[in-house]
Structure formats: structure tokens, C-alpha cells
Amino acid sequence: xxxxxxxxxxxLALLTGCAGSGGFDDTPGDDDDSVSDxxxxxxxxxxxxxxxxxxxxxxxxxxxxxxTDPGLVSLLAEPMLARIDAGEMPPPVADPDCRxxxxxxxxxxxxxxxxxxxxxxxxxKVMGDxxxxxxxxxxxxxxxxxxxxxxxxxxxxxxxxxxxxDPGNEYRCFALDHGRDEDFYITALAPLLDAEKLVHHIVLFxxxxxxxxxxxxxxxxxDCIDDMADSVLGMIAGWAPGAVPIEFxxxxxxxxxxxxRIGIQIHYFQNxxxxxxxxxxxxxxxxxxxxxxxxxxxxxxxxxTIPAGDDSYTRTGSWSMxxxxxxxxxxxxxxxHVLGSKFSMWRESxxxxxECMVDxxxxxxxxxxxxxxxxxxELEPDDRLHFSCTWDNSAxxxxxxxxxxxxxxxxxRTDEEMCYGFTFIQL
Ligand code: HEC
Numbered sequence: 001x002x003x004x005x006x007x008x009x010x011x012l013a014l015l016t017g018c019a020g021s022g023g024f025d026d027t028p029g030d031d032d033d034s035v036s037d038x039x040x041x042x043x044x045x046x047x048x049x050x051x052x053x054x055x056x057x058x059x060x061x062x063x064x065x066x067x068t069d070p071g072l073v074s075l076l077a078e079p080m081l082a083r084i085d086a087g088e089m090p091p092p093v094a095d096p097d098c099r100x101x102x103x104x105x106x107x108x109x110x111x112x113x114x115x116x117x118x119x120x121x122x123x124x125k126v127m128g129d130x131x132x133x134x135x136x137x138x139x140x141x142x143x144x145x146x147x148x149x150x151x152x153x154x155x156x157x158x159x160x161x162x163x164x165x166d167p168g169n170e171y172r173c174f175a176l177d178h179g180r181d182e183d184f185y186i187t188a189l190a191p192l193l194d195a196e197k198l199v200h201h202i203v204l205f206x207x208x209x210x211x212x213x214x215x216x217x218x219x220x221x222x223d224c225i226d227d228m229a230d231s232v233l234g235m236i237a238g239w240a241p242g243a244v245p246i247e248f249x250x251x252x253x254x255x256x257x258x259x260x261r262i263g264i265q266i267h268y269f270q271n272x273x274x275x276x277x278x279x280x281x282x283x284x285x286x287x288x289x290x291x292x293x294x295x296x297x298x299x300x301x302x303x304x305t306i307p308a309g310d311d312s313y314t315r316t317g318s319w320s321m322x323x324x325x326x327x328x329x330x331x332x333x334x335x336x337h338v339l340g341s342k343f344s345m346w347r348e349s350x351x352x353x354x355e356c357m358v359d360x361x362x363x364x365x366x367x368x369x370x371x372x373x374x375x376x377x378e379l380e381p382d383d384r385l386h387f388s389c390t391w392d393n394s395a396x397x398x399x400x401x402x403x404x405x406x407x408x409x410x411x412x413r414t415d416e417e418m419c420y421g422f423t424f425i426q427l
Contacts, residue, residue, distance in 0.1 A: 038123055038126050039116060039119055039120040039123060039126065040120075040126050040127060040128025040129070040132070041070055041073070041074070041120065041125065041126065041127045041128055042070075042127065042128045042129055042130055042131075042132040042133045043128055043129075043132045044116050044120060045073070045116065045117060045120050046070070046133060046134070046135050047134060047135070048109075048113040048116060048117065049067050049068075049073065049117075050068070050134075050135045050136055050137070050138055051106065052090055052106070052109045052113065053067045053080075053089070053090065053138070054067055054068050054135075054136075054137065054138025055106075055138045055241060055242055056090075056138075056241050056242070057138070058137055058138040060196050060197050061138060061196055061197065061241070062196060062197060062198075062199065062200060062241050062269065062271065064271060067080070068135065068137050068138060070127060074125050074127070077117070077120075077121050077125060078121065080117070081114075081117060081118055081121060084109060084114055084117070085114075087362060089109075090107065090108070090109055090242070091240075091364050091366065091367040092360070092361070092362035092363075092364050092367065093107045093108060093242075093360070093364075093367060093369070093371075094334070094358050094359060094360050094371050095359045095360070095361060096108060098344075098356035098357070098358060098359035099356055099357055099358065099373055099374075099377075100373070100374040101331065101358075101371040101372055101373055101374060102244050102371075102372045102373075102374060103242070103243060103244035106242060106244070107242050107243075142190050142191065142193065142244075142245065143190065143245075143283075144188055144189065144190035144245045144283045144284075144285060146188075146285055147188075147190075147283035147284060147285055148284070148285060148286055149178060149179075149180070149283070149284040149285075149286050150192060150281060150282070150283050150284070151176040151177070151178055151179075151262050151264075151281050151282055151284075152176070152192060152194075152279050152280065152281030152282075153174050153176070153221070153264075153278070153279045153280060153281060154174075154176075154218045154219065155218075155219050155279070156194075156277035156278060156279040157172065157174075157219075157220060157221060157277060157278055157279070158275060158276065158277040158278070159172065159198060159268040159270070159276075159278070161268070161270045163223075165401065166401075166414075167270075168269060168270035168271075169200075169267065169268070169269060169270070170223070170267075170268040170270075171223065171224050171265060171266070171267055171268075171414060172220075172221045172222070172223065172224065172265070172266050172268060173213070173221055173222050173223075173224030173263060173264065173265045173266075174218070174221040174222075174263070174264050174266075175207050175212045175213075175216060175218075175261040175262075175263055176261060176262045176263075176264060176281070176282075177261055177262075178256065178260075178261065178262055180256075180258055180286075181258055182258050182288065183255060183256065183257050183258050184255075184256055184258075184286045184287065184288055185253030185254060185255055185256070185286060185287045185288070185289070185290045185293070186236065186248075186253050186254045186256060186284045186285070186286055187247070187248050187252070187253040187284075187285050187286060187287050187290065188245060188246060188247040188248065188284065188285035189204070189236070189237060189245065189246050189282060189283065189284050189285070190244075190245030190246070190282070190283050191239050191280065191281070191282055191283075192280060192281040192282060192283050193280055194278045194279045194280045194281075195276050195277065195278035195279075195280070196241075197271050197276065198268045198269060198270075198271060198276055198278050199241075199266055199267075199268065199269075199278065199280055200240070200241075200267040200268065200269035200366055201238065201239060201240040201241075201266075201267045201366060201367065201368050201369070202238065202239040202240075202264060202265065202266055202267070202280070202282075203235070203237075203238050203239075203264075203265040203335075203368070204235075204236040204237050204238070204239070204262065204263065204264055204265075204282060205234040205235050205236055205262075205263040205265070206234035206236060206256060206257075206260045206261070206262065206263065207234065207260060207261045207262075207263040208234075208259070208260055209259055209260070209261070212261065224265055234260075234263070234296075235296045235298070235333065235335075235422045236254055236262075236296065237333060237370045238333045238335065238368045238369045238370050238422075239369055239370070240366070240367040240368055240369040241367075243369040243370070246370055246372055247285075247372075248294050248330065248424075249330065249376070249426075251290055251291035251292060252290055252291065252292045252293070252294045252330075252426050253286075253287055253290040253293065253294060254293070254294050254295070254296070255293050262282065264280075264281075264282065266278070266280060267366070269366075292426045292427065293426070293427070294330060294424050294425070294426050295424075295425055295426075295427070296333070296422045296423065296424060296425075297319075297422070297423045297425050298420045298421075298422055298423075299319045299332075299345065299385050299387055299420065299421045299422075299423050300317070300335075300387050300389065300418070300419045300420035300421060301315060301317045301387075301389075301410075301419055302410035302418075302419075303410070304389075304409065304410060304417070304419060305407050305408070305409050306339065306391045306393045306407065306408040306409075306417060307393065307407055308393060308402075308404070308405040308406050308407050308408075309393060309394055309395070309404075309405050310391075310393050310394065311392045311393070311394035311396065311397070312341070312390055312391075312392060313390065313391050313393060314342075314388060314389065314390040314391075315388070315389050315390075315419055316386065316387065316388040316389075317386070317387055318348070318384045318385060318386045318387070319384065319385045319386075319387070320382075320383070320384045320385075321379065321381055321383065323381075324381050325381060325427060326378070326379050326380055326381045326383075327379055327425040327426060327427050328376045328377070328378050328379070328425065328426045329357070329373070329376060329377040329378075329379060329423055329424065329425050330372060330373060330376050330424040330425070330426060331370055331371050331372035331373050331423075331424045332345055332357060332358045332370070332371055332421045332422065332423050332424070333368070333369070333370040333371070333421070333422040333423075333424075334358060334360055334363065334368070334371075334420070334421050334422075335368060335418055335420045335421075335422055336363060336365070336389055336391070336417060336418050336419055336420075337365060337414050337415075337416065337417045337418055338365045338397075338399030338400075338401070338414060338415075339391040339392055339393050339397060339399060339400070339408060339417055340363040340365060340389065340390075340391055340417070340418075340419075341362070341363055341390050341391060341392040341397075342360060342361055342362065342363055342388070342389075342390035343358070343359075343360045343363045343387075343388070343389055343390070343419075343421070344356075344357075344358060344359040344360065344387070344388045345357040345358045345359075345385060345386065345387045345388075345421045345423075346385075346386050347377065347379065347383050347384070347385055347386075348383065348384045348385075348386060349380060349382070349383055350380060350382035350383065355377075357377065357385070357421075358371055358421065363390075365399060370422075370424070372424070376426075385421075385423070387419070387420075387421050389419035391408070391417060393405050393408055401414075401415035402415070
């Protein structure tokens with residue numbers, strides 16, 4: 001576990017030192033007529049933590065501390081605010097002002113909510129009446145309605161976290177059988193999380209039988225920090241905590257061949273007790289036929305060298321439609337590796353007009369997901385799609401694999417880099 005210091009203060013140290021001591025005042029304001037001006041935990045703060053923090057920070061969630069515990073919140077409120085103000089919590093996602101996408105209301109913390117939290121701290125962290133609590137405990141309904149296909153790891157897998165060069169992290173791939181005899185289309189999908197504490201993010205892709213890893217063992221999968229088979233052409237989607245289920249527009253879907261398997265890469269993050277087993281999977285809604293196939297087009301490049309030590313190296317490029325085609329774009333799954341720091345994509349029309357598609361001013365490898373647009377983007381045949389990938393290859397990047405930093409090129413290994421906006425298009 002990484003120990004996080006906020007303004008010189010180790011939250012972990014605070015926790016171990018004082019956990020459970022509480023120490024908040026729960027009866028202030030009693031002698032005050034203007035009680036309504038005083039914000040309380042149960043009425044004002046708990047609902048916002050419940051919505052924007054507790055989906056990760058709950059007893060079995062992927063966040064390191066349980067913020068459904070009022071005592072802990074009171075104790076850690078200042079460092080919590082510091083992480084919010086540093087733009088680190090909730091973890092950064094695509095900017096919805098660029099183009100709104102499904103789920104952005106849950107993934108980004110509005111300024112008013114931040115201010116409510118800050119005011120509550122300033123006013124002395126008044127707890128108020130526990131009866132006023134409306135907390136849900138952060139339980140998030142990720143379930144996909146009408147799923148008709150579920151695939152899971154064949155047996156529970158216990159991550160070993162033995163990679164000394166990357167403590168606490170493990171990337172595991174499995175090739176799951178879908179059990180269908182005919183080709184089919186995925187029309188909606190959502191993860192079936194098991195050991196939520198461990199699962200940091202998931203990437204789904206198709207694997208052809210011939211490219212299943214040589215050393216693959218269904219019981220333990222394969223350590224795929226090194227290799228994700230033919231993932232670039234077979235990407236299906238990415239998921240990170242908080243992402244909503246993906247539903248493709250009615251009549252569309254992603255094609256899976258009968259003889260393909262569903263590849264799943266799970267990034268496990270050691271978080272709390274050792275020896276936890278996981279049997280995560282995915283739920284799909286499927287169709288035997290669709291009107292239009294949704295394809296994942298890798299918009300990006302494999303042609304770059306990120307200079308050693310450069311803390312902000314950018315590679316841009318563009319993609320134009322093959323002759324006469326004007327696809328509809330439904331969303332983008334931005335994908336870089338651990339050095340990735342910024343990603344954006346935009347459309348340029350024939351007349352030079354530019355339109356933002358996805359903008360991640362702070363790309364976070366731990367928080368990769370597919371962004372499905374609230375309304376589709378209809379391209380014209382002479383449009384171009386531009387992309388921009390920025391990496392931090394300095395020694396100061398906590399994700400840095402090399403000491404000292406080295407030039408980094410394209411590759412599937414996590415210590416190599418990628419630059420793709422996997423774009424969901426419908427022809
Ligand atoms: C998508 C999941 C997710 C959400 C949502 C989220 N966090 Fe976190 N948070 C994490 C993870 C994972 C860590 C541990 C890794 C780290 O510190 O970056 C963490 C760590 C923290 C820490 C440091 C705790 C420690 O161990 O020192 C604080 C403080 C924090 N989060 C505050 C918040 C607040 C406040 C919110 C809501 C506004 C929030 N987080 C929302 C995932 C999340």
C-alpha cells in the first residue's frame with residue numbers, strides 16, 4: 001500500500017495513531033437559533049461522501065480508507081479536502097465539459113459539494129442528528145438489467161503480488177470461454193465484481209484461439225504485465241471503479257466470433273488483507289443479429305519514442321476516414337500505460353471547425369474506462385480525428401519503471417507505452 005502524505009501529514013500514520021478515537025462534537029448548535037446555517041455531517045456531508053467517495057471508500061471497496069465511518073471522516077476531513085483540492089480525489093476522469101458522457105455526474109465532484117465539505121470543516125465538523133442519515137453505504141448498482149451471458153474466472157484466483165519491481169500491483173489475464181456455438185453481438189456489458197477491494201481496473205478484449213498465451217493455465221491465468229495477446233485489434237472496453245454499465249444504442253453491438261474467447265486483464269491492487277481470492281467476471285446482454293456493428297477503431301500511433309527524463313512529451317496525430325465513409329462515434333476508451341499523463345481527441349471538420357471529443361487533462365492509468373457519449377457524434381466523410389498523448393518519463397513520476405529513466409517506445413508491456421483512443425464507431 002502506498003502511504004500518502006498530504007501537506008506533510010501521513011494519513012496512514014494518523015489512522016494508525018488515532019483510529020477510533022473519534023473526538024468530534026456531536027451536540028453543537030443546540031443553543032443556537034440559526035441552526036439551519038450550520039452544516040451537519042448527517043444532513044450535508046454524508047450524502048456527498050456517499051455519492052462521490054463511498055463507492056470506493058467503503059469497507060470492502062477499492063479505496064484505502066472507509067469514509068462511511070463518521071469518526072474517520074471527522075478525523076481525516078482536512079487531508080480528504082486536500083486530496084480533493086489537489087485534483088486527486090475522486091480520481092481524475094475525462095472532462096465532461098469537453099463532451100458529456102454517461103456517468104459523469106457520479107465520477108466528478110461538483111464545486112458546490114467541495115465547498116459544502118470545506119464549510120463543514122470550517123464550522124467545526126458538526127455531526128448533527130444520526131436520524132437524519134440517508135446513507136446507502138456507497139453501494140453502487142452496477143448490475144446490468146437483462147444480462148443473458150455471464151463469464152467469470154473459472155476458479156477463484158488469489159493474487160500473489162510477487163513482482164518486486166512493482167510492489168502491490170499485479171496484472172492478470174484470463175481467456176474466458178463464452179460457451180456460444182454461434183457468432184453473437186454484445187449489446188451491453190458490466191463487470192461482475194467479486195473481491196472489490198482488489199480490483200483496480202479491467203480491460204476486456206477478444207482473443208483468437210491461436211493467440212491464447214502458450215503458458216496459459218485457466219486456474220491462475222497468466223501474468224500479463226508483459227503481454228495482452230492481440231489486444232490492439234480486439235479491444236472491447238475498459239472499466240474502472242465508478243464506471244456505469246455500457247449500453248450500445250439500440251440495434252448495435254460488438255461482434256464476437258464463436259471461436260473467439262473473451263480476454264480479461266485485471267489490475268489487482270494490494271489493499272488490506274493478504275490472501276484474498278477473486279472470481280471477477282463480466283455480464284453481457286447479447287443478440288444474434290444487430291442492424292449495425294459497433295467496432296473499436298484504434299485511433300493513435302505506435303510510432304513514438306518518449307525521451308528519457310522528459311516530464312511532458314507529447315505526440316499528436318490524426319486519422320481520416322477511409323474513402324467516403326462517415327461513421328457515427330459512440331465513445332472513446334483512452335489507453336496509455338503508466339507514464340501517460342494527458343490524453344485528448346477532437347474532430348476537425350472539412351472547413352477547419354474543431355470539436356472536442358474526449359479530454360483528460362490528467363490521465364490516470366489506474367482509472368481507465370470507456371467514455372460513452374451522451375449523444376453520438378456523426379462524422380462527415382472529410383472529417384479528421386486528431387489525438388494527443390502526453391507522457392511523463394521523468395524520474396519523479398511515481399509510475400516510472402526505470403531507474404534512471406530510459407527512452408520508452410511503443411509496446412504492449414506495461415513498462416512500454418501506448419497511445420490510443422479506442423473509438424467505438426458504427427459504420
Ligand atoms: C474510483 C475510486 C475512488 C473514489 C471515487 C475516491 N477515491 Fe479516494 N482513494 C482511492 C484509492 C484507490 C486510494 C488509495 C490510493 C491513493 O492514495 O491514491 C484513495 C485514497 C484516498 C485518500 C488517502 C487515504 C490514505 O490511505 O492515506 C484520501 C484522503 C481520499 N482517497 C479521499 C477521497 C475523497 C474525499 C473522495 C470523494 C470526494 C474519494 N477519495 C473518492 C479511490 C477512490
